[in-house]
Amino acid sequence: MSGTNAKFNIFPTRMALTTMKNRYKGAVTGHSLLKRKSEALTRRFRDIVSKIDQAKRKMGKILQIASFSYAEVKYSTGDIGFQIRESAKLAQLKVKARQENVSGVMLPAFDMIVDGQNAFELTGLGRGGQQIQKCKDTYQKAIQVLIELASLQTAFVILDEVIKVTNRRVNAIEHVIMPKIDNTIKFITSELDEGDREEFFRLKKVQGKKKERIAVEEQKRLALGVPVAATGDATAGNNLFAEFEQDPDVMF
Protein backbone atom coordinates (compact mmCIF):
# COMPACT_ATOMS: atom_id res chain seq x y z
CA MET A 1 0.00 0.00 0.00
CA SER A 2 1.50 3.33 -0.97
CA GLY A 3 0.10 5.23 1.97
CA THR A 4 -2.03 8.34 1.83
CA ASN A 5 -0.42 9.79 -1.27
CA ALA A 6 -1.84 7.21 -3.62
CA LYS A 7 -3.61 8.62 -6.63
CA PHE A 8 -4.77 7.45 -10.02
CA ASN A 9 -2.32 7.88 -12.88
CA ILE A 10 -4.29 9.90 -15.41
CA PHE A 11 -3.52 12.89 -17.56
CA PRO A 12 -4.69 16.06 -15.82
CA THR A 13 -7.37 17.57 -18.04
CA ARG A 14 -10.63 19.28 -17.20
CA MET A 15 -12.59 16.31 -18.46
CA ALA A 16 -10.61 14.01 -16.19
CA LEU A 17 -11.46 16.33 -13.32
CA THR A 18 -15.20 16.03 -14.02
CA THR A 19 -14.88 12.24 -14.31
CA MET A 20 -13.07 12.05 -11.00
CA LYS A 21 -15.62 14.26 -9.28
CA ASN A 22 -18.42 11.99 -10.48
CA ARG A 23 -16.55 8.96 -9.24
CA TYR A 24 -16.17 10.59 -5.87
CA LYS A 25 -19.89 11.20 -5.67
CA GLY A 26 -20.48 7.57 -6.63
CA ALA A 27 -18.11 6.35 -3.94
CA VAL A 28 -19.82 8.48 -1.29
CA THR A 29 -23.26 7.12 -2.23
CA GLY A 30 -21.99 3.54 -2.34
CA HIS A 31 -20.33 3.93 1.02
CA SER A 32 -23.45 5.25 2.77
CA LEU A 33 -25.64 2.53 1.18
CA LEU A 34 -23.29 -0.23 2.26
CA LYS A 35 -23.06 1.23 5.73
CA ARG A 36 -26.83 1.22 6.05
CA LYS A 37 -26.96 -2.38 4.81
CA SER A 38 -24.35 -3.38 7.36
CA GLU A 39 -26.29 -1.70 10.16
CA ALA A 40 -29.55 -3.40 9.16
CA LEU A 41 -27.84 -6.77 9.01
CA THR A 42 -26.16 -6.25 12.37
CA ARG A 43 -29.51 -5.39 13.92
CA ARG A 44 -31.00 -8.58 12.49
CA PHE A 45 -27.95 -10.48 13.72
CA ARG A 46 -28.36 -9.35 17.33
CA ASP A 47 -32.02 -10.24 17.11
CA ILE A 48 -31.16 -13.76 15.98
CA VAL A 49 -28.51 -14.13 18.68
CA SER A 50 -30.99 -13.42 21.45
CA LYS A 51 -33.50 -15.81 19.86
CA ILE A 52 -30.84 -18.53 19.69
CA ASP A 53 -30.09 -18.07 23.35
CA GLN A 54 -33.74 -18.50 24.31
CA ALA A 55 -34.26 -21.41 21.95
CA LYS A 56 -31.27 -23.31 23.29
CA ARG A 57 -32.56 -23.13 26.83
CA LYS A 58 -36.00 -24.21 25.69
CA MET A 59 -34.44 -27.12 23.84
CA GLY A 60 -32.55 -28.19 26.94
CA LYS A 61 -35.78 -28.35 28.91
CA ILE A 62 -37.86 -30.11 26.32
CA LEU A 63 -35.24 -32.79 25.69
CA GLN A 64 -35.10 -33.42 29.39
CA ILE A 65 -38.85 -34.07 29.37
CA ALA A 66 -38.45 -36.35 26.37
CA SER A 67 -35.74 -38.33 28.16
CA PHE A 68 -38.07 -38.87 31.11
CA SER A 69 -40.82 -40.15 28.87
CA TYR A 70 -38.37 -42.57 27.27
CA ALA A 71 -37.38 -43.80 30.71
CA GLU A 72 -41.07 -44.47 31.34
CA VAL A 73 -41.20 -46.49 28.15
CA LYS A 74 -38.22 -48.55 29.21
CA TYR A 75 -39.91 -49.17 32.53
CA SER A 76 -43.14 -50.35 31.02
CA THR A 77 -41.99 -52.03 27.81
CA GLY A 78 -38.49 -53.12 28.52
CA ASP A 79 -35.64 -52.15 26.28
CA ILE A 80 -36.92 -51.80 22.75
CA GLY A 81 -33.92 -49.77 21.74
CA PHE A 82 -32.40 -52.47 19.58
CA GLN A 83 -35.67 -53.09 17.79
CA ILE A 84 -36.10 -49.41 16.98
CA ARG A 85 -32.59 -49.00 15.73
CA GLU A 86 -32.84 -51.98 13.43
CA SER A 87 -36.12 -50.96 11.91
CA ALA A 88 -35.13 -47.41 11.05
CA LYS A 89 -35.23 -47.61 7.29
CA LEU A 90 -36.88 -44.57 5.82
CA ALA A 91 -37.04 -41.26 7.64
CA GLN A 92 -40.56 -39.97 8.20
CA LEU A 93 -39.49 -36.68 9.63
CA LYS A 94 -37.54 -34.65 7.18
CA VAL A 95 -36.73 -31.00 6.85
CA LYS A 96 -37.27 -28.76 3.92
CA ALA A 97 -35.20 -25.65 3.40
CA ARG A 98 -36.79 -22.47 2.14
CA GLN A 99 -35.15 -19.16 1.35
CA GLU A 100 -36.02 -15.97 3.17
CA ASN A 101 -34.85 -12.61 1.93
CA VAL A 102 -33.51 -10.48 4.77
CA SER A 103 -32.30 -7.07 3.66
CA GLY A 104 -30.86 -8.54 0.51
CA VAL A 105 -29.42 -11.71 2.01
CA MET A 106 -30.97 -15.07 1.22
CA LEU A 107 -31.24 -16.85 4.55
CA PRO A 108 -32.42 -20.46 4.82
CA ALA A 109 -35.23 -21.54 7.09
CA PHE A 110 -36.11 -25.12 7.86
CA ASP A 111 -39.59 -26.57 7.96
CA MET A 112 -40.47 -29.99 9.28
CA ILE A 113 -42.22 -32.24 6.83
CA VAL A 114 -43.84 -35.54 7.63
CA ASP A 115 -43.10 -37.87 4.79
CA GLY A 116 -44.78 -41.21 4.72
CA GLN A 117 -46.76 -42.97 7.34
CA ASN A 118 -46.00 -43.43 10.98
CA ALA A 119 -43.43 -46.17 11.37
CA PHE A 120 -43.38 -47.80 14.77
CA GLU A 121 -47.13 -47.65 14.73
CA LEU A 122 -47.15 -51.29 15.58
CA THR A 123 -44.42 -51.08 18.19
CA GLY A 124 -45.44 -51.88 21.66
CA LEU A 125 -48.76 -53.42 20.66
CA GLY A 126 -47.93 -56.07 23.15
CA ARG A 127 -47.53 -53.75 26.10
CA GLY A 128 -46.82 -50.16 26.87
CA GLY A 129 -48.22 -48.92 23.55
CA GLN A 130 -49.60 -45.77 25.15
CA GLN A 131 -46.27 -44.88 26.71
CA ILE A 132 -44.53 -45.39 23.41
CA GLN A 133 -46.97 -43.12 21.63
CA LYS A 134 -46.54 -40.46 24.29
CA CYS A 135 -42.79 -40.74 24.06
CA LYS A 136 -42.94 -40.49 20.31
CA ASP A 137 -45.05 -37.35 20.49
CA THR A 138 -42.74 -35.74 23.02
CA TYR A 139 -39.74 -36.44 20.87
CA GLN A 140 -41.51 -35.07 17.82
CA LYS A 141 -42.25 -31.85 19.66
CA ALA A 142 -38.61 -31.72 20.73
CA ILE A 143 -37.53 -32.16 17.13
CA GLN A 144 -39.75 -29.24 16.14
CA VAL A 145 -37.86 -27.02 18.56
CA LEU A 146 -34.57 -28.41 17.30
CA ILE A 147 -35.48 -27.62 13.71
CA GLU A 148 -36.33 -24.03 14.61
CA LEU A 149 -33.03 -23.78 16.43
CA ALA A 150 -31.19 -25.17 13.42
CA SER A 151 -32.80 -22.53 11.19
CA LEU A 152 -31.66 -19.79 13.56
CA GLN A 153 -28.18 -21.20 13.73
CA THR A 154 -27.69 -21.43 9.96
CA ALA A 155 -29.00 -17.90 9.59
CA PHE A 156 -26.51 -16.84 12.25
CA VAL A 157 -23.53 -18.39 10.49
CA ILE A 158 -24.46 -16.98 7.09
CA LEU A 159 -25.22 -13.50 8.42
CA ASP A 160 -21.92 -13.46 10.25
CA GLU A 161 -20.08 -14.09 7.01
CA VAL A 162 -22.08 -11.51 5.05
CA ILE A 163 -21.64 -8.83 7.70
CA LYS A 164 -17.88 -9.38 7.66
CA VAL A 165 -17.76 -9.01 3.88
CA THR A 166 -19.93 -5.88 3.89
CA ASN A 167 -17.86 -4.24 6.61
CA ARG A 168 -14.70 -5.04 4.70
CA ARG A 169 -16.16 -3.29 1.64
CA VAL A 170 -17.25 -0.26 3.69
CA ASN A 171 -13.79 0.10 5.15
CA ALA A 172 -12.15 -0.38 1.78
CA ILE A 173 -14.19 2.45 0.29
CA GLU A 174 -13.66 4.71 3.27
CA HIS A 175 -9.93 4.24 3.71
CA VAL A 176 -8.63 3.36 0.27
CA ILE A 177 -10.89 4.39 -2.59
CA MET A 178 -12.09 7.77 -1.36
CA PRO A 179 -8.67 9.11 -0.34
CA LYS A 180 -7.28 7.92 -3.68
CA ILE A 181 -9.94 9.78 -5.65
CA ASP A 182 -9.53 12.79 -3.40
CA ASN A 183 -5.79 12.90 -4.00
CA THR A 184 -6.32 12.56 -7.74
CA ILE A 185 -8.77 15.48 -7.73
CA LYS A 186 -6.35 17.63 -5.77
CA PHE A 187 -3.53 16.71 -8.13
CA ILE A 188 -5.54 17.56 -11.25
CA THR A 189 -6.75 20.83 -9.74
CA SER A 190 -3.23 21.84 -8.82
CA GLU A 191 -1.92 20.95 -12.30
CA LEU A 192 -4.71 22.92 -13.96
CA ASP A 193 -4.11 25.90 -11.67
CA GLU A 194 -0.43 25.81 -12.42
CA GLY A 195 -1.20 25.72 -16.13
CA ASP A 196 -3.51 28.72 -15.70
CA ARG A 197 -0.85 30.63 -13.84
CA GLU A 198 1.72 29.88 -16.51
CA GLU A 199 -0.75 31.01 -19.15
CA PHE A 200 -1.51 34.19 -17.23
CA PHE A 201 2.17 34.94 -16.74
CA ARG A 202 2.89 34.31 -20.42
CA LEU A 203 0.04 36.63 -21.40
CA LYS A 204 1.23 39.37 -19.08
CA LYS A 205 4.78 39.04 -20.39
CA VAL A 206 3.63 39.24 -24.00
CA GLN A 207 1.43 42.25 -23.21
CA GLY A 208 4.38 43.89 -21.48
CA LYS A 209 6.60 43.30 -24.47
CA LYS A 210 3.93 44.63 -26.82
CA LYS A 211 3.54 47.77 -24.75
CA GLU A 212 7.29 48.31 -24.83
CA ARG A 213 7.41 47.89 -28.60
CA ILE A 214 4.52 50.28 -29.10
CA ALA A 215 6.21 52.83 -26.80
CA VAL A 216 9.47 52.54 -28.78
CA GLU A 217 7.70 52.96 -32.09
CA GLU A 218 5.69 55.88 -30.76
CA GLN A 219 8.99 57.53 -29.87
CA LYS A 220 10.33 56.90 -33.40
CA ARG A 221 7.20 58.30 -34.98
CA LEU A 222 7.28 61.36 -32.81
CA ALA A 223 10.94 61.85 -33.69
CA LEU A 224 10.14 61.63 -37.44
CA GLY A 225 6.86 63.57 -37.17
CA VAL A 226 8.29 66.67 -35.39
CA PRO A 227 10.59 67.90 -38.18
CA VAL A 228 7.74 67.43 -40.78
CA ALA A 229 5.31 69.60 -38.79
CA ALA A 230 7.82 72.47 -38.91
CA THR A 231 7.96 72.57 -42.79
CA GLY A 232 4.22 73.02 -43.40
CA ASP A 233 0.75 71.44 -43.32
CA ALA A 234 0.40 70.68 -47.02
CA THR A 235 3.07 68.02 -46.98
CA ALA A 236 2.09 66.72 -43.52
CA GLY A 237 -0.27 64.09 -44.98
CA ASN A 238 2.45 62.71 -47.26
CA ASN A 239 4.83 62.15 -44.40
CA LEU A 240 2.44 59.70 -42.73
CA PHE A 241 3.74 57.19 -45.21
CA ALA A 242 7.37 58.19 -44.71
CA GLU A 243 8.17 55.37 -42.33
CA PHE A 244 6.63 52.76 -44.62
CA GLU A 245 8.62 53.86 -47.65
CA GLN A 246 11.65 52.31 -46.19
CA ASP A 247 9.95 48.90 -46.00
CA PRO A 248 11.20 46.41 -48.59
CA ASP A 249 8.66 44.90 -50.99
CA VAL A 250 7.10 41.71 -49.81
CA MET A 251 7.91 38.80 -52.12
CA PHE A 252 5.79 35.68 -52.03
Next chain:
Amino acid sequence: MALQKERNLMAVIGDEDSVTGLLLAGIGHTDSKQQSNFLVVDAKTPLAKIEETFEGFTLRKDIAIILVNQHIAEMIRPMIDEYHQAFPTILEIPSKDHPYDPAKDSVLKRISKLFGDS
Protein backbone atom coordinates in the same frame (compact mmCIF):
# COMPACT_ATOMS: atom_id res chain seq x y z
CA MET B 1 -26.37 -19.71 -2.62
CA ALA B 2 -27.72 -23.08 -3.68
CA LEU B 3 -31.24 -23.84 -2.67
CA GLN B 4 -30.25 -27.04 -0.82
CA LYS B 5 -33.41 -28.78 -1.90
CA GLU B 6 -31.93 -32.20 -1.43
CA ARG B 7 -30.91 -31.60 2.16
CA ASN B 8 -33.68 -33.02 4.21
CA LEU B 9 -32.31 -35.50 6.73
CA MET B 10 -31.46 -35.04 10.37
CA ALA B 11 -28.44 -37.01 11.57
CA VAL B 12 -27.73 -38.02 15.18
CA ILE B 13 -24.54 -38.88 17.04
CA GLY B 14 -25.41 -39.71 20.58
CA ASP B 15 -25.72 -42.16 23.40
CA GLU B 16 -28.10 -45.07 23.18
CA ASP B 17 -31.08 -43.43 24.85
CA SER B 18 -30.90 -40.18 22.93
CA VAL B 19 -30.53 -41.91 19.59
CA THR B 20 -33.33 -44.37 20.28
CA GLY B 21 -35.70 -41.65 21.39
CA LEU B 22 -35.04 -39.56 18.30
CA LEU B 23 -35.31 -42.58 16.05
CA LEU B 24 -38.63 -43.42 17.66
CA ALA B 25 -39.85 -40.02 16.52
CA GLY B 26 -38.95 -41.01 13.00
CA ILE B 27 -35.75 -39.38 11.81
CA GLY B 28 -33.83 -42.60 11.23
CA HIS B 29 -32.85 -43.32 7.66
CA THR B 30 -30.84 -46.06 5.99
CA ASP B 31 -30.19 -45.59 2.32
CA SER B 32 -29.55 -48.11 -0.43
CA LYS B 33 -25.84 -48.23 0.33
CA GLN B 34 -26.56 -49.30 3.93
CA GLN B 35 -25.43 -45.88 5.12
CA SER B 36 -27.39 -44.73 8.12
CA ASN B 37 -27.77 -41.25 9.49
CA PHE B 38 -27.21 -42.12 13.13
CA LEU B 39 -24.42 -43.39 15.33
CA VAL B 40 -24.78 -44.79 18.83
CA VAL B 41 -21.80 -43.89 20.95
CA ASP B 42 -21.08 -45.88 24.11
CA ALA B 43 -18.09 -46.25 26.38
CA LYS B 44 -16.44 -48.65 23.96
CA THR B 45 -16.68 -46.50 20.83
CA PRO B 46 -13.25 -45.32 19.69
CA LEU B 47 -12.74 -41.60 19.22
CA ALA B 48 -11.59 -42.17 15.67
CA LYS B 49 -14.93 -43.70 14.75
CA ILE B 50 -16.81 -40.73 16.18
CA GLU B 51 -14.60 -38.28 14.28
CA GLU B 52 -14.91 -40.28 11.09
CA THR B 53 -18.70 -40.44 11.30
CA PHE B 54 -18.92 -36.74 12.08
CA GLU B 55 -16.71 -35.90 9.13
CA GLY B 56 -18.79 -38.17 6.92
CA PHE B 57 -22.03 -36.52 7.98
CA THR B 58 -20.69 -33.03 7.31
CA LEU B 59 -19.67 -34.02 3.79
CA ARG B 60 -22.94 -35.70 2.85
CA LYS B 61 -25.23 -33.64 0.68
CA ASP B 62 -28.51 -34.94 2.03
CA ILE B 63 -28.06 -34.06 5.68
CA ALA B 64 -29.35 -30.71 6.86
CA ILE B 65 -28.92 -30.94 10.63
CA ILE B 66 -26.53 -32.96 12.81
CA LEU B 67 -27.57 -33.49 16.41
CA VAL B 68 -24.72 -34.32 18.80
CA ASN B 69 -24.94 -35.03 22.50
CA GLN B 70 -23.03 -32.41 24.37
CA HIS B 71 -20.71 -34.80 26.19
CA ILE B 72 -19.77 -36.39 22.85
CA ALA B 73 -19.27 -32.95 21.33
CA GLU B 74 -16.76 -32.33 24.11
CA MET B 75 -14.75 -35.30 22.86
CA ILE B 76 -14.49 -33.90 19.35
CA ARG B 77 -14.49 -30.25 20.45
CA PRO B 78 -11.55 -29.21 18.22
CA MET B 79 -13.32 -30.51 15.12
CA ILE B 80 -16.54 -28.73 16.02
CA ASP B 81 -14.80 -25.46 16.82
CA GLU B 82 -13.11 -25.51 13.43
CA TYR B 83 -16.41 -26.16 11.68
CA HIS B 84 -17.62 -23.06 9.89
CA GLN B 85 -19.90 -24.38 7.14
CA ALA B 86 -23.45 -23.11 6.99
CA PHE B 87 -24.82 -26.53 5.99
CA PRO B 88 -25.30 -28.89 7.73
CA THR B 89 -25.98 -27.13 11.04
CA ILE B 90 -24.57 -28.70 14.19
CA LEU B 91 -26.78 -28.65 17.26
CA GLU B 92 -25.55 -29.75 20.67
CA ILE B 93 -28.23 -31.51 22.67
CA PRO B 94 -28.19 -32.62 26.27
CA SER B 95 -28.42 -36.24 27.26
CA LYS B 96 -30.00 -37.99 30.23
CA ASP B 97 -26.87 -37.85 32.34
CA HIS B 98 -25.44 -34.59 31.05
CA PRO B 99 -27.80 -31.64 31.27
CA TYR B 100 -27.37 -28.79 28.84
CA ASP B 101 -24.47 -26.51 29.62
CA PRO B 102 -24.56 -23.26 27.61
CA ALA B 103 -20.96 -22.49 28.51
CA LYS B 104 -19.70 -25.41 26.46
CA ASP B 105 -21.78 -24.85 23.36
CA SER B 106 -19.62 -24.05 20.33
CA VAL B 107 -22.02 -21.57 18.78
CA LEU B 108 -22.71 -19.74 22.04
CA LYS B 109 -18.97 -19.48 22.58
CA ARG B 110 -18.60 -17.81 19.19
CA ILE B 111 -21.39 -15.41 20.04
CA SER B 112 -19.84 -14.43 23.36
CA LYS B 113 -16.50 -13.92 21.59
CA LEU B 114 -18.16 -11.56 19.12
CA PHE B 115 -19.94 -9.49 21.68
CA GLY B 116 -17.46 -9.56 24.53
CA ASP B 117 -19.08 -9.40 27.90
CA SER B 118 -22.50 -8.18 26.80
